[in-house]
Amino acid sequence: SYVLTQPPSVSVAPGKTARITCGGNNIGSKSVHWYQQKPGQAPVLVIYYDSDRPSGIPERFSGSNSGNTATLTISRVEAGDEADYYCQVWDSSSAVFGGGTKLTVL
Amino acid sequence: QVQLQESGPGLVKPSETLSLTCTVSGGSISSYYWSWIRQPAGKGLEWIGRIYTSGSTNYNPSLKSRVTMSVDTSKNQFSLKLSSVTAADTAVYYCARGVITMINGMDVWGQGTTVTVSS
Numbered sequence: 001s002y003v004l005t006q007p008p009s010v011s012v013a014p015g016k017t018a019r020i021t022c023g024g025n026n027i028g029s030k031s032v033h034w035y036q037q038k039p040g041q042a043p044v045l046v047i048y049y050d051s052d053r054p055s056g057i058p059e060r061f062s063g064s065n066s067g068n069t070a071t072l073t074i075s076r077v078e079a080g081d082e083a084d085y086y087c088q089v090w091d092s093s094s095a096v097f098g099g100g101t102k103l104t105v106l
Numbered sequence: 107q108v109q110l111q112e113s114g115p116g117l118v119k120p121s122e123t124l125s126l127t128c129t130v131s132g133g134s135i136s137s138y139y140w141s142w143i144r145q146p147a148g149k150g151l152e153w154i155g156r157i158y159t160s161g162s163t164n165y166n167p168s169l170k171s172r173v174t175m176s177v178d179t180s181k182n183q184f185s186l187k188l189s190s191v192t193a194a195d196t197a198v199y200y201c202a203r204g205v206i207t208m209i210n211g212m213d214v215w216g217q218g219t220t221v222t223v224s225s
């Protein structure tokens with residue numbers, strides 16, 4: 001089965017740029033979605049189709065995908081961005097989630 | 107604005123069947139994929155399966171033998187049944203909408219419902 005690998009944690013200072021990676025075999029050939037989940041809340045889609053933003057998601061959130069790594073980039077990080085982030089792809093009609101990355105804003 | 111609401115028993119006995127329903131309000135259930143995802147306390151997201159409004163399904167291979175999903179378009183609801191549950195099935199269960207034009211990104215989620223498997 002397809003495996004997505006994320007770093008367990010990423011830390012960043014306010015105002016800086018956070019990059020969260022999602023590794024998978026030839027993930028560049030798949031469409032990657034990213035979800036933000038704050039404590040006690042349901043996940044929220046922040047990036048779909050590698051780099052598109054749903055309405056209402058700030059432009060500070062962007063994504064890229066190439067080779068074996070997809071990346072979620074959060075620019076000008078704010079305290080409110082502190083959350084768990086999950087990448088997700090579809091593989092043989094099954095959804096696969098990465099293990100999640102906890103973003104800490106210092 | 108579309109909203110999803112999960113409902114069902116919060117406590118299920120081991121070996122019994124977990125049954126949950128997701129009600130779609132504020133929009134049509136038609137022409138979307140509808141997924142169930144679960145999350146054990148302190149852990150990551152696990153996709154259980156999805157159903158299209160035509161009734162076609164895809165299930166997580168690791169759960170496939172125990173999962174059944176159905177849809178009732180007249181009630182704007184879809185349902186999950188998970189049989190032979192054990193403590194390992196204790197989790198928050200979410201329903202979510204998959205949008206074909208968003209390459210099946212899941213753009214609307216329910217608030218989640220906690221299911222505990224215990225005697």
